Amino acid sequence: MAATDNTQNPAMEREGALTRFLRATEIDSRMLGMLGALLVIWVGFDLASAIVRGGDGLLGGTFLTPRNLWILLVQTSSIAVMTTGMVLIIVMRHIDLSVGSVLGFTAVCIGTMQVYWLGPALGVGHPAIWIITLILGLALGAAIGALHGTLIAYFGIPSFIVTLGGLIVWRGAAWSVIRGETVAPMDKNFKLIGGGISGITPGSIGATASWILGLIICAAIVALIYLGRQQRKRFNFTLKPVWAEVLLAVVGCAAVVGITWVLNAYYWPKGVVDRWALQTGAVVPPEGLNISFGYSIPVLIALFVGIAMTFVANRTRFGRYVYAIGGNPEAAELAGINTKKITLMVFSLMGMLAAISASISSARLDSATNALGQFDELYVIAAAVIGGTSLAGGLGTIYGAMLGALVMQSLQSGMTLLNFESATKDMVVGCVLVFAVFVDQVYQRRVK
Amino acid sequence: MTTHTHGHKHPTEVPRSSPPLIEMRDISIAFGGIKAVDHASVNLYPGEVVGLLGHNGAGKSTLIKILSGAYKRDHGDILINGAKVDITNPRDAKALGIETIYQTLALADNVDAAANLYLGRELRTRWGTLDDVAMEAECRQVMGRLNPNFRRFKEPVKALSGGQRQSVAIARAIHFNARILIMDEPTAALGPQETAQVGELIKQLKAEGIGIFLISHDIHDVFDLADRLTVMKNGRVVGTARTTDVDHDEVLGMIIAGKCPPGAIPGPGALQTASAAA
Incomplete structure (x- = not known):
């Protein structure tokens, strides 16, 4: 970051770090604000x-x-x-x-x-x-x-x-x-x-399907970012800095993986597991069975x-x-x-x-x-x-x-x-x- | 009027071999009993600029909105290359090669230049989705010709200056092979340099054989750019003249008093005193 700062023109340098970050990533600052509000509410x-x-x-x-x-x-x-x-x-x-x-x-x-x-x-x-x-x-x-x-x-x-x-x-x-x-x-x-x-x-849809879906969404995020970049390259438009693209892809994928993990960490209640075991003939180990809900x-x-x-x-x-x-x-x-x-x-x-x-x-x-x-x-x-x-x-x-x-x-x-x-x-x-x-x-x- | 005052020329019809590009014949429209346009006739030849002059409320904008399909006429005919056409909405007009640049610019403020350039005629990919990248690329080319300093392709046009917005509006009008261009006060919002740019552009378009109706308050603009002018007053045509056959004062007299000078061909709105006396 410090190295790129020196190469930028004076007008850019006068902007705050956040403004420059938002410009590079093309993130809607209003969306960041809303995610911030959501975080505050949840915490x-x-x-x-x-x-x-x-x-x-x-x-x-x-x-x-x-x-x-x-x-x-x-x-x-x-x-x-x-x-x-x-x-x-x-x-x-x-x-x-x-x-x-x-x-x-x-x-x-x-x-x-x-x-x-x-x-x-x-x-x-x-x-x-x-x-x-x-x-x-x-x-x-x-x-x-x-x-x-x-x-x-x-x-x-x-x-x-x-x-x-x-x-x-x-x-x-x-x-x-x-x-x-x-x-x-x-x-x-x-x-x-x-x-x-x-x-x-x-x-x-359960744990396995949720993970598969999560991975598909991650792949789609990466593909969209990559294809968008190729497309802009083809027409010689200005490109986002590579670090911004990578950051967006990493944050996007991390969010998807995080959400998938959380949803998979919610398990069937014990009563349902027992009823399921009774009807399917499955054996529930004494310490209980964790069956994920997923998406x-x-x-x-x-x-x-x-x-x-x-x-x-x-x-x-x-x-x-x-x-x-x-x-x-x-x-x-x-x-x-x-x-x-x-x-x-x-x-x-x-x-x-x-x-x-x-x-x-x-x-x-x-x-x-x-x-x-x-x-x-x-x-x-x-x-x-x-x-x-x-x-x-x-x-x-x-x-x-x-x-x-x-x-x-x-x-x-x-x-x-x-x-x-x-x-x-x-x-x-x-x-x-x-x-x-x-x-x-x-x-x-x-x-x- | 068998004799004419010294210094005035006879009204001259330009000799033409082909029918006019556009002929609006005997057009009338009324809004709630008020005759906004009253039996007005104007015409326009290829490669010609015709200035439409008149006070606010003289009916010039209304007349031209009938041509661009924004209003539907109550009476009269519109002919293109001698053939009658029916224009009932803006889509019809565009299909006939009539493009309009409105005084209010008629841009969607919240979308960018490319989206405005292609509004109503978006380029699409082979899957039927919007091809924004192609539209932006094309927009960069068109704008590069009109306004080489223009860089703000990603911003909604709301954020642009008057001149930049004007160039977007002009780009939109000429990009789709217009045969007839209607410009409603094209320089009203512009500085001197941008006005000169528009002047250059008009000459360029004339050379390509496009006919242009230029609506303006500014007599100087019209004398600079137009080949002929038509003056309207109270919804009626006072007269039509070649810009070389009349001078500024006579045109002012047409606009203010409805007095048709000898150099012009009088219309139904011309003050009748002179002919009544004769």
């Missing part, structure tokens, strides 16, 4: 819980344990999935207040299909049930979103009003479908989408959605248009972009994502009620905003919003561990949202 809760009652966490608390972190990720997945769509909607200067109600409605429809229609028709537990209901559920969500999108784009009704109406209508519709009853239990295969254990089948299915779904949505946002015309429309709707229209069609597509996508979250939530609870997903719209919007999405439009990232969802869920989960009342939790989360946006604005002003 803080582990220390606080260590003081309150102690545990076997990293710092003596109950927060930084494999079990809690595994559950934390599962709990985050539903909001994280929806917030990826909310980013695009807010980037386009719209809002969707209806996602929680759409989630509730699609969940009760999926539940009704499983329990009252397909279950009796095909036989309970038939292997086709989960896939049929999942596909129909996603189609239903997309159709509801498309309806909202049509009203907004082609009838010119403001998205705030359309989705406020949707918030009320779909919650009511959810009640009408099941008359306030709880639909349960969900199909046994479908249940795995929630990450829980169905019988003796876990809703997660759970809802987390994998959220990961997949996150990657797919990042791809859509950055690498496709559709994504480019969403950002261009958010930046300057008139310019986008004048450039020949069909802004109405893009609006319709974005809302339809949002509806489908709400249906994915509906599947995760109802599978996790093993039931569907008409109250499912209540207030989710607020958490989804909050996650996007905490993640750096500007309500003025044009700005926002998928990974930022997903990190935002993790920050919010970490707060909630930490406060639950500390036995906060739910009313207190709500007040804290609300304040944190306002505070996060305040900090972000101060930061934005200083950048300018």
Whole structure:
């Protein structure tokens, strides 16, 4: 480092070390800030819980344990999935207040299909049930979103009003479908989408598959960095310094390995192991058997959605248009972009994502009620905003919003561990949202 | 008007062998009862610059937005090379080779120069994904011609200066083989040096046979750059003249009073007193 400093021009030298580091690595400083906040929250809760009652966490608390972190990720997945769509909607200067109600409605429809229609028709537990209901559920969500999108784009009704109406209508519709009853239990295969254990089948992929997946992700990180560099070389663009590329690859891979290790360190509860041994005839040694959970299915779904949505946002015309429309709707229209069609597509996508979250939530609870997903719209919007999405439009990232969802869920989960009342939790989360946006604005002003 | 005052020339039609590149014939559009453009006709030949002059609200921008597809006309015809065309949206106009540089620049502020250059016409890889690297490479080439000092390819155009933004807008207009270029106040946001650059660019484009409509408040600009000028007032055409047939004061008279000088061919918006007396 010292050697390179001497070769840089005076203007560069006057910048702080951090600025130079960020420029070289092209890391979003806002993301670093969010990771910092997440670290503070996690360490803080582990220390606080260590003081309150102690545990076997990293710092003596109950927060930084494999079990809690595994559950934390599962709990985050539903909001994280929806917030990826909310980013695009807010980037386009719209809002969707209806996602929680759409989630509730699609969940009760999926539940009704499983329990009252397909279950009796095909036989309970038939292997086709989960896939049929999942596909129909996603189609239903997309159709509801498309309806909202049509009203907004082609009838010119403001998205705030359309989705406020949707918030009320779909919650009511959810009640009408099941008359306030709880639909349960969900199909046994479908249940795995929630990450829980169905019988003796876990809703997660186990140690070996988790390590394989982790290694694939590491390989992908290295390949992407390498290919990106080759591509830039081919066109003679300026390249990042080699140390920055290597650092990014090493940090990325270390994070993936770390997460995989933590998730694999959470083992099946003893009761499930015994039941599994009883049914399969396996012999459990007297000191017990450690069977890892590994990556759970809802987390994998959220990961997949996150990657797919990042791809859509950055690498496709559709994504480019969403950002261009958010930046300057008139310019986008004048450039020949069909802004109405893009609006319709974005809302339809949002509806489908709400249906994915509906599947995760109802599978996790093993039931569907008409109250499912209540207030989710607020958490989804909050996650996007905490993640750096500007309500003025044009700005926002998928990974930022997903990190935002993790920050919010970490707060909630930490406060639950500390036995906060739910009313207190709500007040804290609300304040944190306002505070996060305040900090972000101060930061934005200083950048300018 | 059989006699003419000393020093004034007859209005002259330029002798042409081919039909005009663009002919807008008898165009009208109204917004809620207000006639923004009222039976206006203008035309443009290949390699020619026609200046459109007039006060704010004279209808020149509205007329030109009809050509670029931003507004749909209520009445009248648009002909390209003598053939009637239908322009109902910006996509139609672009397909016909009509490119526009708007006064407001019409850039998406939050994305970079390459993304703006290709907005609506992105290059894609064979998998259908955006080919950002190729677009950036192409953008570097185009911008290198227009504005060799431009380096800020990675930044959103919001961060650029007025001149840099203007060069992005111009690059976008000329990069796609435009036949007809509409420039709405192209130098309004620019310093003297950048204005001179735009002037050079216009001459270069003329030489390539591109027809240019130049909308401007600045009479000097129009006299410097345009071959002909058309003045509008209250949505109507006051008159059209070759820039060599009229002088600054006469053009000011057209803009302010709607008085059509002898050197110009009067339009429906010309003050009628002179002809009424005759």
